[in-house]
Amino acid sequence: MNNNKTLRKYVITAHSIIACMVVLIYTALVNIYFVNGLDEGNFQDLHLEAKSFTQAYNNNKQPEIPNSIHFKGFINWQSVPAQIKKYFPELEFASQLQMHSKRLNLEGLPMSWPEQVIFVLAQPLNDGNIFYLTRQIDIETYQALSKNNIKNMFKLTWPLALLFLIIMHLYVHFILKRTMRPLHHLGTWIDNLTLNNVTDPIPDFEFNELKKIAFQQQKAMLRISDVLDKEQAFLRHASHELRTPIAVVKSNAQLMERREDNPKNQTSIERIKRAALNMQHMTETLLWLSREDENEKLIISDINISDMIKHLLEDNQYLLQGKTVELNFEIDELTLKLAPTPCRLILNNIIRNAFQYTAQGNINIYFESKILIIENINTGKTEFESENSDYGYGLGLQLVDKIIRKMNWQYENKQILGGRKVTIDFR
Structure with a gap:
């Protein structure tokens, strides 16, 4: 799937395909109508010549059989040339007026320009005979004129086709420009839509x-x-x-x-x-999390992380009563400029979580170079070892995630063998 596809590219591509198909179809139709028009013109000439002859023949005026550069006439099938008999055998027993044509192409090239075109008319006479009128057009005879006509046709057809494509492209570009402007306006409006301006009147997007x-x-x-x-x-x-x-x-x-x-x-x-x-x-x-102003300036003060952690360890010590848990901590005496409330809330939730979910094992707390690591490891078989357990993801740590995002601190909470390891980077 192409992720870079745009509406503009899609419309232009679809339009180009459709426009080319229209040009090709209309060019083919023009060619077909052109050829059919030539056939119809020749048939009309044959019909008028045959009508004049048959009327005179049926009135016993003994007209002269047509024999010119344009038409050749024959009475009865026996007098018809062999080439006509070969290509039009169905006209031997014509009972009514019939007109047929045949295009003879070059050998092995059925789609090439015809070498010869034969037109035949069969008209029954009153005495039972059949009058045949033929016209044969040899391309070689009209070669110079035909080439000139073909050139003229191409000179006229392809410029018109190109003009049509240009007009179609210009029209589509105009439509796209007309429609994309309010679309871009809508996209900009949606990007800038916030909870503060959502009640403002909706702009006019035209459509x-x-x-x-x-x-x-x-x-x-x-x-x-x-x-x-x-x-x-x-x-x-x-x-x-x-x-x-x-x-x-x-x-x-x-x-x-x-x-x-x-x-x-x-x-x-x-x-x-x-x-x-x-x-x-x-x-x-x-x-603290429910405060509406996300950009509210927090009070920053000097905080002794060591003292804060020790106080929180004392506050949550009751969670280790009756448990075989070894508490290990290495905490640097370091003072940081931090917001006291969110810092204390985060540390309290993580420490309480580690104390609560350790039944037997070790709890290790390290604080060095502004990086705090708290990990709890259960060494015995406990109820927290279930694979489907949500161990370590109570309400407290969900709140920690929100506070961390709000304070833009680096935070990692990952599962380890027997427990979890939490890392907070206050840098």
Whole structure:
């Protein structure tokens, strides 16, 4: 399939083929009508000469049998030359007026210019005899005149054909220019169509078909805008609504922690605090992603990645309780100028994901030269080893993908033996 095909090339190619076919067909028709016209003219001459002779013969005027450079007449079949008998045997017993012709081509060249043309008329007479009138045209006799006529025919036919092709091409180019201009206008309008200007009036594209395409494109963009508005509204509302109960849970957990010394109560309080912390991180992520202004200038500050990672490891340590997991990390003490919120959201989601999906094995965290690598490896048989598992692709990492794209950082999340390896390049 040709990916470089354009409407302009397609129309010009189709037009050229059709125009050439029309020229060839009409040229052939002109030739056919020309030859048939010559035949009809000769038959008319034969018919008029034979009519004059038969009328006089039937009235017993004993007219002279035609014998000239143009016509030769014969009474009865026996007097007809052998060549006529050879090519027109069906005229021996003619019962009514008949006219036939025969073109004799050069030997072995059936499609060549005829060497000789023979016209024969058979007219029954009142006394039972048959009058035959013939005309033989030898091309050699008329060679000079024939060549001149042929040249004149070509001089007239091919210039007309060329003129026709030129007119057709000019007309098609005019039509293409007339139609491609609004098409290019439509393409430019669609390229520049955004959610910000989708409600602007549709420009005039001249043709109803193009106007319908533009209208359908605008409707599709409006539907997308409506879906995005609903999604962002839901995220904003849900995030804001959740912040209040999260704050209540955290504050009450702190009060219970001060008043109760029972270890069982203390365990429950820790669970409440961790759940509240997870909900807080998730709502912050959703709220940050739902901001309408994609070009909003983020607050950049100096961030100690080592401190941030250590705090997040402590926050998510509860996910490793009851598991045989060895945590290894080598983190450079490095301060980077980054946006704090998206950086913390990304790191928290990846670390939590690694902790959650490692039942037995190792978790390795490396940070060097602005490149962070987090990999988790399950060494024992776990439920995460199923080939159809969506391990490593929960809601958290889906949000990470969106944040990474928004921040234009380099990101790789690939499956390795027993787990996954995530690489983030903050450069």
